[in-house]
Amino acid sequence: MSFEKFLPYLAVMAVVTYLIRAVPFALFSKQIKSRFAKSFLYYVPYAVLAVMTVPEIFFSPDMIIAGVAALAVAVLLAYKERGLLTVAMCCSAAVFVTELIAKHI
């Protein structure tokens, strides 16, 4: 992509992301009072990660069946509370093995 088209996107992403983190960090010293706001913010990380993962994980590899395998392996290992790196790598391995098998059937 040409730099002139890319630069505005980069600037907006970087500035917005920076301000979200730095403004509360630098300026805030008291707690949020609204129970709804607190609860909403508490659920956002889980909601956003789940929304981004499913169904996209099915379409990310070459074969949908491999994406299904990846999710199954990831959920199983995450349920057993394995670390981020372990889950991510096993998830990839699941795709590799599934596609290898599927191509040879």
Next chain:
Amino acid sequence: MKGRFLSGMRDGIPIALGYLSVSFTFGIKAVNDGLFWWEALLISMTNLTSAGQLAGISVIAAGGSLVEIAMTQIIINMRYALMSLSLTQKLDKHFTKGKRWLAGFGITDEIFAVASGRLCDVTVSYMAGLITTPFVGWSLGTALGALAGNVLPPSVQSALSVAIYGMFVAIFVPPMKKHKSIFFVVMLGIALSCCFKWLPLLGRVSSGFAIIICTVIAAAVGAVVFPVDDAESEGAA
């Protein structure tokens, strides 16, 4: 002073290793979405966030508007505001305002988790070290993925493309076991996200806005049905 910086860097090593593999797949995706390798690297060096960057390049690839990309970043990265707020309670008294403006750049899920898990107050040097190693890992992985990713055979690229999602699953599944409220929010989010993928009219909404809409609905319904008490929300990571 120097010792604290080094101990921060050391605590950042496992984070950096995790980031290396995930940002490698980000680099591959960015190049496949039509960016140059150095554009992918610039995004990683200025944003330092997985989910936001991933959503960002999908908006860029789709030729979305600047408002859409700003909204996407706000919604996806809003959790950092909560983490920043929470971390201010643990800062050493020498953490002046100027230094907070600098360190604020480096608050990610994992860095927050390690810093807030410290038994003592978080010092400036420690925080600087804790941000440095993951930053290097994240940038290096992005550059490698963007430059060398396409040298890898398609089967390996396909396999690596799910690593980032694997990391997400590893973050949201464990708390689902303990809190039925989080289980509910996650399942609702997934159901909505599937609707936006497959239902005829909703399927036309761009992916950036779909992420925002699904997240806001799921988190808001969760907040109404299961309002959290103070002790719980402080443990959010």
